[in-house]
Amino acid sequence: MNPAFIVTKEHRRFNEFANAVRKERTIGICHGDAGVGKTLSARRYANWDDLEPYITEWGPRGDQDEKHYTLANRSRTVFYTPDVLCRPKTLMEDIHRYQVRIGSCIDEHLHKLDTAPRSMNRVTTLVELLIIDEAERLNATALELLRDNHDRTHLPMILIGMPGIDQRFRHYPQLYSGSSQK
Ligand SMILES: Nc1ncnc2c1ncn2[C@@H]1O[C@H](COP(=O)(O)OP(=O)(O)O)[C@@H](O)[C@H]1O
Ligand SMILES: [Mg+2]
Secondary structure (H helix, E strand, O other): OOOOOOOOHHHHHHHHHHHHHHOOOEEEEEEOOOOOOHHHHHHHHHHHHHHHHHOOOOOOOOHHHHHHHHHHHHHHHHEEEEOOOHHHHHHHHHHHHHHOOOOOOOHHOOOOOOOOOHHHHHHHOOOEEEEOOHHHHHOHHHHHHHHHHHHOOOOOOOEEEEOHHHHOOOOOOOOOOOOOOO
């Protein structure tokens, strides 16, 4: 956990927003000027400073496993930052991989003593929120794929971006810009 992180009013608002999106199983847009703390708030919500390095180094397990399983179970969130020139196919593959990995960590936490083999599809359903930062990098195809994925799986999703991003989404009736970060 980042020791310099301050629990600001904005951060509390982000948490409330994320919890609402999750509860309503919808798509939320979080927009605000650069530097207001959107990325840090979202990473904190997802425990991403701890979980990102852990799931990136997906290899032999160490004595840190339990701690990370607990963190994944607590947040049940995947945080993803697309590349500047992200390809839609890569985006969806990356997100699926993160879902499998975070889902597996949650599953480990929930079924510590259960040795039965787990299905990959089942563990992905343990993830309850997908947060995509720098969403202005996504092109129309990427957005369509994400929306289609949401329609099929009902996985709640937050798209974070700069002011104006809500305008790009006005043709998506399911999206709302309920809580911007000021
Ligand atoms: N809650 C916070 N606690 C401590 N520092 C923060 C916090 N929120 C933002 N900052 C500072 O502001 C900078 C910009 O935050 P960031 O989350 O990257 O903004 P945004 O994503 O909205 O552009 C961070 O690098 C950090 O120095
Ligand atoms: Mg940011």
